[in-house]
Amino acid sequence: MDPKTRSAAIAAACIMFGFGIVAYFMPTLMLALGERSAPAAGILAVVFVAGFFVVFWLRARRQHKDD
Template sequence: MSEPATSRSTLIAAALIFAGMLLGGYFLPDIVNFVAQFSPWLAVGVGILFVLAVFFVFWLRARYQRRHER
């Protein structure tokens, strides 16, 4: 009986993560170009932080699922 609630929660989380990645990826070039006016190294750092943030979100989601699986 808890299967539909779990599936719904998973779908909502996946949709939010995907929307965040899509929105971040859409604005990332503009942000990097703006930051590159001040420092190209800082612009590289912004790009790296975006990629790491994607993995960080997936890591947090997996950790949450493991804790609430019991």
């Protein structure tokens, strides 16, 4: 494994770990937010899922630009 591949793997693991922690607390966050506004809880879920894909899409663009 060369240094470039290793740093990409470490970055991906950190991103997955961060999103995993947020996903673990997501039901609690949605219930708390849902007590105030059900649409806001739905928007939170959509933003979370979209954010996951956007982060990896941005990383792919950055890596492609560096090559």
